Every structure is written in structure tokens, then in C-alpha cells.
Amino acid sequence: MATKTDGVLDPLRTISTKFIALVAVLGIAALITAEAIIHQLRHGLAVTDLASWGTQEGVTWGLYIGTFEWFAGMAVGSIAVVGYIRYRELTRYDVIARIGELWGLIAGLSAAYLIVIDLGRPDRVLNILTAWVVTVQYSPLAWDVTFVTALLVMTSTMLILSLRRDFSEMDHDSLPVYTAIIGQVLTAGYRPAEREKLDSMLRWLGLALLILAFTGGMVPGWLLGVVGAQAGWYGGIAGVSFLAGGLLSGVAAIALIAGLMRYLYDWETVIPTDVLVGLGKGLTLFGFVYLVILFNELLPSIFPMAPLAESRIGEAMLYGHFATDFWLAMAAIAIPVLVLAVFRERMLASGTELAVAGAIMLWGVFVKKQLTVIEPLMYPSGLPYEVGSYVPTLVEWVITIGAILIAILLFTIATKLVPMGGLTDTQSSTTEVNT
Amino acid sequence: MSTSDPPDDIESEAWEQWATDVVEGTGFDADLGVGLARDAQRVAKGEMSEAEYQAKYHEDVLEEFGVDDRPTAPEPEAPDGSPLPGIPTTGDRKRSRRSVMKTAGAVGLGALGLSAVQQSTRTAATATDNDSSDNDVQMGMAINTDRCIACLQCMDACNEENGNPAESLWMAVLRYEEDDFTDSEEFLTRPCQHCSDAPCETACPTNARYTREEDGIVLTDYDQCTGCRYCEVACPYGVNYLEWADPGEAEGFEGDAQVGDRTAAGTAPQGTMGKCTFCAHRQVSDDEDLRGTTACEDVCPVDAIHFGDMNDDSSAPRQHLANDTDGQPTYRLLEERGTEPNIVYVGNEPSATATQVDGPTGEDEFDLVRERHGRNEITLGSNEDDD
Numbered sequence: 051m052a053t054k055t056d057g058v059l060d061p062l063r064t065i066s067t068k069f070i071a072l073v074a075v076l077g078i079a080a081l082i083t084a085e086a087i088i089h090q091l092r093h094g095l096a097v098t099d100l101a102s103w104g105t106q107e108g109v110t111w112g113l114y115i116g117t118f119e120w121f122a123g124m125a126v127g128s129i130a131v132v133g134y135i136r137y138r139e140l141t142r143y144d145v146i147a148r149i150g151e152l153w154g155l156i157a158g159l160s161a162a163y164l165i166v167i168d169l170g171r172p173d174r175v176l177n178i179l180t181a182w183v184v185t186v187q188y189s190p191l192a193w194d195v196t197f198v199t200a201l202l203v204m205t206s207t208m209l210i211l212s213l214r215r216d217f218s219e220m221d222h223d224s225l226p227v228y229t230a231i232i233g234q235v236l237t238a239g240y241r242p243a244e245r246e247k248l249d250s251m252l253r254w255l256g257l258a259l260l261i262l263a264f265t266g267g268m269v270p271g272w273l274l275g276v277v278g279a280q281a282g283w284y285g286g287i288a289g290v291s292f293l294a295g296g297l298l299s300g301v302a303a304i305a306l307i308a309g310l311m312r313y314l315y316d317w318e319t320v321i322p323t324d325v326l327v328g329l330g331k332g333l334t335l336f337g338f339v340y341l342v343i344l345f346n347e348l349l350p351s352i353f354p355m356a357p358l359a360e361s362r363i364g365e366a367m368l369y370g371h372f373a374t375d376f377w378l379a380m381a382a383i384a385i386p387v388l389v390l391a392v393f394r395e396r397m398l399a400s401g402t403e404l405a406v407a408g409a410i411m412l413w414g415v416f417v418k419k420q421l422t423v424i425e426p427l428m429y430p431s432g433l434p435y436e437v438g439s440y441v442p443t444l445v446e447w448v449i450t451i452g453a454i455l456i457a458i459l460l461f462t463i464a465t466k467l468v469p470m471g472g473l474t475d476t477q478s479s480t481t482e483v484n485t
Numbered sequence: 486m487s488t489s490d491p492p493d494d495i496e497s498e499a500w501e502q503w504a505t506d507v508v509e510g511t512g513f514d515a516d517l518g519v520g521l522a523r524d525a526q527r528v529a530k531g532e533m534s535e536a537e538y539q540a541k542y543h544e545d546v547l548e549e550f551g552v553d554d555r556p557t558a559p560e561p562e563a564p565d566g567s568p569l570p571g572i573p574t575t576g577d578r579k580r581s582r583r584s585v586m587k588t589a590g591a592v593g594l595g596a597l598g599l600s601a602v603q604q605s606t607r608t609a610a611t612a613t614d615n616d617s618s619d620n621d622v623q624m625g626m627a628i629n630t631d632r633c634i635a636c637l638q639c640m641d642a643c644n645e646e647n648g649n650p651a652e653s654l655w656m657a658v659l660r661y662e663e664d665d666f667t668d669s670e671e672f673l674t675r676p677c678q679h680c681s682d683a684p685c686e687t688a689c690p691t692n693a694r695y696t697r698e699e700d701g702i703v704l705t706d707y708d709q710c711t712g713c714r715y716c717e718v719a720c721p722y723g724v725n726y727l728e729w730a731d732p733g734e735a736e737g738f739e740g741d742a743q744v745g746d747r748t749a750a751g752t753a754p755q756g757t758m759g760k761c762t763f764c765a766h767r768q769v770s771d772d773e774d775l776r777g778t779t780a781c782e783d784v785c786p787v788d789a790i791h792f793g794d795m796n797d798d799s800s801a802p803r804q805h806l807a808n809d810t811d812g813q814p815t816y817r818l819l820e821e822r823g824t825e826p827n828i829v830y831v832g833n834e835p836s837a838t839a840t841q842v843d844g845p846t847g848e849d850e851f852d853l854v855r856e857r858h859g860r861n862e863i864t865l866g867s868n869e870d871d872d
């Protein structure tokens with residue numbers, strides 16, 4: 051299929067003024083973020099609105115940790131998608147897998163550095179690694195570091211190996227020189243005889259990613275779920291809830307990117323409609339599952355027999371202090387689920403609608419993650435402390451939104467450096483994603 | 486498992502039969518189980534010392550269960566002779582009641598009264614002579630909130646002593662009102678509870694939060710702490726205070742921050758976690774008059790705070806609990822959370838619906854504040870206005 055052969059390399063061959071403008075804007079955002087980070091490094095966490103829970107009536111974890119949970123979720127969801135596609139060898143979804151590899155890696159890195167930004171002594175982050183041998187036996191934060199590291203290592207391996215395969219089929223002279231160099235490095239020592247082995251490695255690595263996503267992928271949820279001191283976090287559903295939110299946000303991020311790229315590069319053949327429909331089905335299913343789990347998490351707390359601490363939190367969410375944010379976030383997930391379920395085929399003929407649905411759902415998950423983190427710290431239970439308050443400062447907003455924009459910048463640049471998929475379209479799979 | 490009550494006389498046939506029935510249900514060695522149970526009763530009655538009890542069955546327990554997880558069992562060692570890394574406290578110093586209970590549960594002897602003995606082990610262990618070289622000192626406090634007049638002098642003395650900034654209230658006196666027919670107003674004097682099974686320690690990813698072997702005080706290694714605040718979210722008592730800002734020249738701790746080979750006394754440097762240290766610098770001081778004292782205890786005008794070794798029945802807290810409670814109830818804060826706090830309160834326990842109220846003496850009288858500097862001023866009563 052000649053069109054696809056050409057199409058998938060389009061982003062590499064064109065550098066439009068629009069692209070340059072986008073990179074410039076994102077670049078400026080990145081500089082502003084860097085300035086905010088330096089400001090925080092210089093003056094410490096005092097530049098945030100974080101404060102100790104208890105007498106200081108603050109929340110000690112806020113936007114940074116909420117955004118960490120959001121990024122970590124997206125990373126888990128992305129690698130699950132990649133793993134599924136590579137394991138099932140769904141070649142029609144090749145481009146989707148590449149988007150997932152890149153975004154999974156970038157989201158994982160963003161999660162990791164947000165943790166460092168949140169530390170009171172970021173210069174001592176290595177202490178977590180040196181103490182790891184001992185602390186991994188009990189500290190969920192050490193498990194989390196382990197999981198994120200495993201995710202980064204496995205996702206980069208997947209990216210490198212799949213790029214090796216794609217590059218091996220390409221005529222490097224037809225690529226821009228920097229891409230050709232990357233291709234040269236990645237295909238070093240490549241022999242055609244290796245192809246079969248490479249295919250099977252990608253397949254098994256796909257399975258490994260899938261397993262990692264569904265096991266280790268719950269660890270960032272446990273980070274909160276094992277904390278017995280905090281009503282609203284503690285409980286057996288935290289890991290599952292995190293995983294469901296992660297699957298939703300991972301698929302949503304990929305759908306958003308795929309829809310946008312399809313629109314920008316007229317990728318009707320590279321990302322055919324049935325692939326969009328597959329992503330749409332994923333969004334509907336995971337959105338629905340996530341909603342069901344969230345309501346299971348929350349509803350019991352508002353019944354009269356619920357423990358007091360739990361019910362204060364449930365009430366604040368459902369009709370108290372956080373109700374507006376909470377219901378907006380729920381609507382941002384529920385409405386796209388409904389619309390997608392009802393108008394799927396018609397709606398997904400072009401990628402833009404899917405992109406919009408993905409963006410809205412991502413925002414919904416983002417808000418819910420923030421609420422989850424700050425809720426119990428704001429409504430302490432146990433001792434007679436007061437209800438706390440938290441109004442993130444400008445520095446916190448700049449660093450948080452900046453982290454998102456920097457991730458977008460990295461992805462944008464990556465699309466100009468590496469091909470978004472392989473060239474062969476011969477054995478295009480007829481298997482549908484049965485989600 | 487039989488639910489019938491055991492016969493009283495442990496030497497009797499009936500008792501033997503009853504115990505055998507129960508143990509056989511568990512699938513473990515019946516003779517060993519019955520023996521353990523009978524002697525456990527003897528220990529409970531004081532006819533047998535705990536050390537004898539532990540020693541008598543060590544071999545057998547090891548053989549039957551592959552592990553002797555009871556309190557005085559020898560520590561497992563790594564091949565190189567160093568102790569195996571273990572979870573904090575439980576590996577190094579003593580075992581938490583939880584792990585002990587786990588064994589008791591697995592063995593199925595809980596019903597035979599074994600767990601009662603196990604539970605008493607932690608406090609009774611000092612009385613045994615076989616580990617006199619091994620410290621089993623557990624510093625703690627008895628705080629009589631019935632005596633407390635909320636003068637807040639302990640808070641002021643604490644911040645003075647440790648050089649804390651005004652917002653880091655390692656000791657805090659909470660004034661609260663019960664939302665019931667009594668409408669009673671009470672005080673809660675709240676330092677760190679120096680828990681024996683401290684969740685803050687389990688949370689810490691850098692091993693900075695630790696229990697001092699010598700006296701069971703929970704401290705933060707300021708050179709190690711990375712300021713992640715996981716300890717703070719894991720602690721149910723809200724006693725941790727990160728140093729958010731540079732304390733500046735005005736503040737500072739004048740004593741020696743070194744506690745053994747760790748830097749852990751006095752105020753926490755910027756970006757690290759501080760909390761009540763039980764005046765650790767005093768406990769390691771060369772000055773004998775300072776050891777065994779804390780600043781808050783010294784200054785309390787009504788003698789509400791009693792600091793000392795909770796395992797020593799002649800210590801100030803134990804004496805206070807034994808002789809001076811005036812019939813007031815005693816309790817440990819949030820004991821159901823399983824943290825094994827080492828502060829015992831005398832007075833009424835705050836209920837879950839208690840709300841804070843203002844009082845005649847405010848923090849501002851001592852240049853102390855509640856709000857982290859740079860944040861909005863705090864007014865008490867937010868519980869009330871909130872929907």
C-alpha cells in the first residue's frame with residue numbers, strides 16, 4: 051500500500067511553520083517552568099501552599115503528587131496498550147503502539163521527576179536508591195521507585211527493539227540526516243536473518259509489558275491504599291482503582307495523539323477508521339469500568355453505617371466542599387462514555403472527535419487524582435484537628451502545567467526524529483481489538 | 486475448633502482432654518501444643534518465668550514450625566554474621582506484637598491463652614534476667630490531661646529547647662469540645678507517641694526514620710531524610726512537621742544534634758522532617774541531671790507530664806499511673822490503629838466528633854503560630870462551618 055508507506059514518514063519529512071511555532075511556544079513554556087523549578091529549589095517548598103496536616107491545617111501532598119499519580123497512570127495505560135498490540139501482533143495498530151511506547155516513556159519520566167520536585171531535599175533523591183535494599187522490604191514508596199524504574203527500562207527496550215525492526219526496512223538515505231543517524235545506530239549489526247527472532251522478542255516483550263501493567267501497575271495505587279492513617283485512601287480497591295484510571299487515561303492520551311496526528315497529516319490510511327473505532331471502544335469500556343470502581347469506592351461511605359472519617363470524606367466529595375470539582379470530573383468521564391457508546395461509528399469517522407473525547411476524559415481523571423490525594427489530608431480523622439485548606443500557588447501551577455507541556459514538547463520533537471511506524475503493510479492484521 | 490470453655494485446673498485430665506481436642510483441630514503436634522498452652526497458663530499465673538518458658542520450648546517450636554517467632558528466640562543471622570536486614574524495629578530490637586500474634590494465630594493456640602502471655606511479653610521482658618545486657622528500655626510518657634490547664638508552657642519550652650520555628654509545634658495542646666450532652670471542654674497534650682510499631686518508619690523510603698535501640702525513641706536522621714513526607718501521611722497523629730523554609734538566623738538549636746552516630750536531635754534542617762524527639766539530646770547528654778528528662782516535663786506547672794522508661798515500674802510514668810490517676814480513666818491515643826503508642830493518657834479520651842475551640846491562652850502569647858508562614862491565618866472552628 052503505497053500511501054501508507056509514504057504517509058507514515060510524513061512527519062519526518064515535513065517541518066511546517068506551524069510545527070516551529072508550536073515548538074517555540076512549548077519551548078518558552080519549558081523555560082518558564084525551569085525558572086519556577088529553580089525558584090522552588092532556591093527557596094524550598096515554602097513557595098508552595100503545602101503545609102503539615104494537623105495544627106498547620108494544610109495538606110502535605112498536593113498538586114505534584116496528584117499529577118504524579120496521573121502521569122504514572124497514563125504510563126501504565128500506555129504500556130498496557132503497547133503490550134497488547136505487540137503481543138497480539140496487531141500490525142494495523144502499529145502506529146498506535148509507537149505512540150504508546152513514546153508516550154509511556156515520556157509519562158513515566160514525567161512521573162519520576164515530579165516525585166523529585168516534590169521532595170524537600172531533591173538533592174538527596176539518591177538516598178532512596180542507596181537505602182533501597184532495605185526499604186524495598188516494607189516502604190511502598192520504595193516499591194513505587196522500583197516499579198517506575200522497571201517501567202522505564204522495559205518501555206525503552208521495547209521502543210529500541212521495535213525501532214530497530216522498523217528502521218531495518220527503511221532506506222536510510224530517504225530519511226532526514228538525524229533520523230538516518232538514529233537508524234544507523236539502532237540497526238547496528240542488523241542481519242535479515244535476525245528478523246524472525248526480533249519479531250518474537252517484540253511479542254514476548256509485549257506480554258511482559260502487559261503483565262507489568264496489570265501487576266506492578268497497581269503499585270502507585272497502593273502507595274496511598276496501604277496508608278491506614280488516612281481514611282479515603284486506605285482500602286483494598288486502591289490498586290484496582292488506580293489501574294482502571296490508568297488504563298482509561300493511557301488509552302485517552304493515545305487516542306488524543308492519534309486523532310490529532312491523523313488530522314494534521316491526513317493519515318486516513320495510516321490510522322484507518324477501524325483503528326479509531328478500536329480506540330473508541332477502549333475508551334468506552336475503561337471509562338465505564340473506572341466509573342463503576344469510583345462509585346464503589348465512594349458510595350458506601352455516605353451510608354449511615356459508614357465510619358465517621360470515611361463519611362466526612364464521601365460527603366465532601368459528593369455534596370460538600372469538593373462537589374463541584376468532583377461532579378465535573380465525573381461528567382468529563384461519563385458524558386464521553388455515553389456519547390461514544392451511542393454514536394460510536396458516526397462519531398469516529400474522523401479522528402478529531404476522538405481526540406476531543408480523549409482530552410476531556412484526561413482532564414476528568416486529572417481532577418479526580420488531585421482530589422484523591424488532598425481529600426483525607428484536608429479532612430483529618432482521629433484527633434480533633436481542623437479541616438485544612440489548600441490553594442496551590444502560582445509556582446505549583448506553573449510547574450505542574452509546565453510538566454504537562456514539557457511532556458507534549460518531548461513528544462512533538464520525537465515525532466520528527468523517529469518514524470511513527472514500520473513500512474510494511476502486507477500482513478495487515480484482520481484481528482480486531484476486542485475491547 | 487471447640488468453643489467450650491476450658492476447665493479451670495490445668496493439671497486435670499479434663500483440661501488435658503480439652504486442650505488436646507483443640508490442638509488436634511489445628512493439625513500441629515498435639516503434645517507440644519498442649520505443653521505450650523499449659524505452661525503459658527503457668528506464666529500468666531506467675532508460677533513460671535517468661536524466660537524459662539521461652540527456653541523450654543525453643544527447640545521443639547523450631548522443629549515443628551520451622552521458625553521460632555516468639556519474642557526471645559535468637560535473631561536469625563546472615564552467613565557473614567551480620568543481622569539480616571529486616572523491617573524497622575522488629576528486626577533489630579524487639580518484635581512487634583503483630584508478628585508475634587501472627588505466629589500465635591498460625592499455631593492456633595490463641596484460644597489456649599497463649600496470646601495473653603505473648604501480649605504481656607513486651608512489658609514483662611525487663612523482669613527476666615537472661616537479657617540483662619540487652620536493653621529493653623522503652624521511653625514513654627504518662628500525660629495527665631485531667632490536670633492540664635492548657636497554659637501552653639510545654640509548647641513554648643519545647644520550641645525553645647529544640648530551636649524550632651514558631652510554626653513547628655512538636656508539642657501541641659489541642660483544646661476541644663465534645664459535641665454531646667456534656668459539652669465538656671478538654672485538652673489534649675500531643676507530642677509524638679513514639680510508637681513501638683511506628684507506621685512512619687515503615688513508610689520511610691530512605692531509612693531516615695528509625696527507632697533508637699537504646700531507649701525506643703523514634704527519631705529522624707536529618708542527614709538521610711529526603712523530605713518526601715510519606716512518614717507524615719502514614720502517621721495517624723499529625724505530629725510531623727517538615728521544615729518548609731530556611732529557618733534563618735533567628736532560629737536554631739544550640740545543643741548537640743548528634744545522637745549516637747546519627748544527626749537527629751534539635752530542630753530539623755530545611756527540607757527535612759522534624760517531630761518530637763523526646764529531647765534526644767538530653768537522653769545522650771553527659772549531664773546526668775538532664776538524662777531522663779524533657780523540656781515539656783520540666784516546665785509543666787501542674788505536673789501533668791511524666792517521662793521515663795515504660796518498662797520500669799519505678800519510673801515516673803509508671804509510678805504516676807500506679808498511684809496518681811485519681812480514678813481517672815487511662816488510654817492510649819488511637820490504639821486501635823495498631824501503632825502501639827508509648828504515651829499513656831490519664832483523663833477523658835477525645836471522641837471522633839470532638840471539635841477544637843479557642844481558649845484564653847493562645848499560641849500567640851508565646852510567639853508561636855499555627856499557620857505555616859506565608860499561608861493564610863488559621864481560625865479555629867472550620868469543622869463547624871464546613872458543610
Ligand code: SF4
Pocket residue numbers: 677678679680683684685686703719720721722723724725760824
Ligand atoms: S506518633 Fe507518628 S511520628 Fe510518632 S512514632 Fe508514631 S507514627 Fe511515628
Ligand code: SF4
Pocket residue numbers: 685688689690691692693694705709710711712713714715716717757758
Ligand atoms: S520525609 Fe524523611 S523521614 Fe519522612 S519518610 Fe520521607 S525520607 Fe523518611
